[in-house]
Amino acid sequence: MPSLYLGARRIDYAVVRGTSRRYTYIRFRPDMTLEVILPRGRVVNVEKALRDRSVWLQAEYEKFSKIRDVLADDSVMYDGKLLKVVFSQSPGDSLVSDLTKGEVVVHTSERKRFRELVRRWFLKESSAYAVRKVAEMAPRLGVRPSKVDVREMGKWGYCTRSGRLSFSWQLIALPEKLREYVVLHELTHLREFNHSSAFKRKLAAFCPDFREREKELNFVTPYNRLAPPG
Numbered sequence: 001m002p003s004l005y006l007g008a009r010r011i012d013y014a015v016v017r018g019t020s021r022r023y024t025y026i027r028f029r030p031d032m033t034l035e036v037i038l039p040r041g042r043v044v045n046v047e048k049a050l051r052d053r054s055v056w057l058q059a060e061y062e063k064f065s066k067i068r069d070v071l072a073d074d075s076v077m078y079d080g081k082l083l084k085v086v087f088s089q090s091p092g093d094s095l096v097s098d099l100t101k102g103e104v105v106v107h108t109s110e111r112k113r114f115r116e117l118v119r120r121w122f123l124k125e126s127s128a129y130a131v132r133k134v135a136e137m138a139p140r141l142g143v144r145p146s147k148v149d150v151r152e153m154g155k156w157g158y159c160t161r162s163g164r165l166s167f168s169w170q171l172i173a174l175p176e177k178l179r180e181y182v183v184l185h186e187l188t189h190l191r192e193f194n195h196s197s198a199f200k201r202k203l204a205a206f207c208p209d210f211r212e213r214e215k216e217l218n219f220v221t222p223y224n225r226l227a228p229p230g
């Protein structure tokens with residue numbers, strides 16, 4: 001894979017040719033490599049194109065490097081902020097968050113219990129948030145969900161045709177405006193059970209910057225208990 005340097009950082013990139021795009025399009029992939037998409041039938045000097053965009057690339061990289069894990073070994077994301085995890089070796093299991101200090105103190109005799117303690121904490125908070133937000137927004141959208149719950153799931157939100165809304169137990173990790181977007185997205189599905197332009201119009205009526213929020217959501221990596229520990 002060819003690569004370029006952004007400051008001291010080496011970034012690999014892949015070139016995709018012959019697309020129907022009219023202009024050269026460059027983006028970061030989730031694996032931190034760049035993708036350079038070239039228009040069909042045009043000769044483009046890729047190295048020069050990247051050099052010419054170095055300032056923009058640097059800015060994109062900064063944005064991109066904000067990609068954050070909900071749960072890491074020594075941090076946990078809550079309300080969009082990263083809290084430092086401080087372990088306190090003590091019997092019994094409890095977790096005390098101190099948002100002003102930006103930390104979470106985990107009292108446990110077994111360090112590996114940490115994730116379970118966070119899960120319990122988040123489950124409670126995410127549930128309270130989802131119930132409150134749905135109650136607040138549903139009448140405004142003119143919809144009546146039949147049930148709201150929070151659970152282990154691969155997506156941030158999900159809904160059924162019968163009006164049952166489900167949200168990830170990690171919802172509370174997100175900053176308010178992204179959490180709100182997730183709730184609005186599912187509520188809007190009760191009006192339009194698809195992602196059609198009608199759906200997007202309805203969503204935009206309550207959340208004009210929904211595309212921006214959707215993008216930002218991609219920068220957050222939820223904890224997947226099925227993923228190998230590491």
Ligand SMILES: [Zn+2]
Binds near residue numbers: 185189194195
């Ligand atoms: Zn959807």
